[in-house]
Amino acid sequence: MATHRHFEVSEVGDVTVVRLTDRKVVDEANIQELGKELFGLVEEEQRKNLLLNFAGVGFLSSSALGKLITLDKKVKAHGGKLKLSNIRPEIYEVFAITKLNKLFEIKDDEAEALAAFQS
Amino acid sequence: MAEESWTWSTTQVIPSESGAGKRILDEILQQLGSQDWGTRDIFGVHLAMEEALVNAIKHGNRCDASKSIQVVCRISPRRMFVEIRDEGQGFNPECVPDCTNPENLEIPSGRGVLLMRSFMSKVEYSGKGNCVVMIKERGEEDAA
Numbered sequence: 001m002a003t004h005r006h007f008e009v010s011e012v013g014d015v016t017v018v019r020l021t022d023r024k025v026v027d028e029a030n031i032q033e034l035g036k037e038l039f040g041l042v043e044e045e046q047r048k049n050l051l052l053n054f055a056g057v058g059f060l061s062s063s064a065l066g067k068l069i070t071l072d073k074k075v076k077a078h079g080g081k082l083k084l085s086n087i088r089p090e091i092y093e094v095f096a097i098t099k100l101n102k103l104f105e106i107k108d109d110e111a112e113a114l115a116a117f118q119s
Numbered sequence: 120m121a122e123e124s125w126t127w128s129t130t131q132v133i134p135s136e137s138g139a140g141k142r143i144l145d146e147i148l149q150q151l152g153s154q155d156w157g158t159r160d161i162f163g164v165h166l167a168m169e170e171a172l173v174n175a176i177k178h179g180n181r182c183d184a185s186k187s188i189q190v191v192c193r194i195s196p197r198r199m200f201v202e203i204r205d206e207g208q209g210f211n212p213e214c215v216p217d218c219t220n221p222e223n224l225e226i227p228s229g230r231g232v233l234l235m236r237s238f239m240s241k242v243e244y245s246g247k248g249n250c251v252v253m254i255k256e257r258g259e260e261d262a263a
Contacts, residue, residue: 026169028137028177059162061169062234066227073225090162097237098230099219 002045006034009041015117016047017110025060035067039074048080051113055086065100072104081105085113123200126154128193135180135188135205140172147192147201154196160258163238164199170231171203171251179205179249199255209248 008019018041025031041047050071068084075082085107087095095101107113127150133139147168151161172188180186186206193200218229236242241254 027141028173059165061166061173062228062230063173065230069225069227090159094166094234098233099221099224102221103224 002037002040004037006030006037012051012114013117015049015051015114016041017051017053017114019053019055020057023056023058025057025064028063031061031063031067034064035070038067038071042071042074042078042080046078048075048078049117050075050080050082051110051117052082052084053086053110054084054088054091057091058088060091060094062098065094065098068104069100081117083107083113083116085110123193123195123198125193125195125200127195128191130189130191132187132189135176135182135184135186137176137182139176140168140188140190143190143192144168144172147194147199150194151199154194156199157258160255164255167235167239167242167253167255168201168203170235171201171253174231174251175203175205175207178210179207181207197257199257200252201254202250202252204250207249209244209246209250211248212244 006020006022008021010017022030022034025034041050072082083105086109087106092101092106095104095106105116107116129143129146131143133143144165148161148165151164175188176182180188189204191202212232215229215232216223216226218226218233235253239253240256243252244250245252
């Protein structure tokens, strides 16, 4: 399994839970690297269903949103689903302002998101 | 703005490199904190400035190491002023597609200006569009 600098990975059934570990997702070089690692989960490791847990994230920029949009497209292209969880209120506001809360399925916590994969 | 009693100000020139704005941004956020600005306001200033600096470095100066960015910032207990000027060709912010339009939702870029406008009290581009001025009025819930 590949080593990841920007998140921890675990398996729950057929869902890959990705816990982001960077408190600030803002540096351009780090965002590029994060994107590459996330895309690798889908394109190289062939993982279909991804749950991104944002509990560790206190700040992110629009460049990071761009990576999430591209990830969503890649997941869908591979026949999988992407869900997000544990987003802090101030970060959720960023999703709401950009209307990306309509593009992504966002759940309060991991348990709720995992249950949604089964429905 | 002449009537405002600024308690802190700085003018700095930074290079067009990714992450070059971190030092001045950290300084500004620290100043806001020391002047008892609230966490929501500081989050908004942080996000707007990150977006503006990335725009200046990446889109304005196109990461050209021979070009630099001037940042002017003034802070008072109730208001913050920041001007970020790059050496690029400028742009017309009105020409940025509406990223909240359903047909544009999946486009991975073009959200920076919207976030700047949302989190700051006033955002204006001047000159040929290579200089952005942002003003943040301290939120009422955080006012002393």
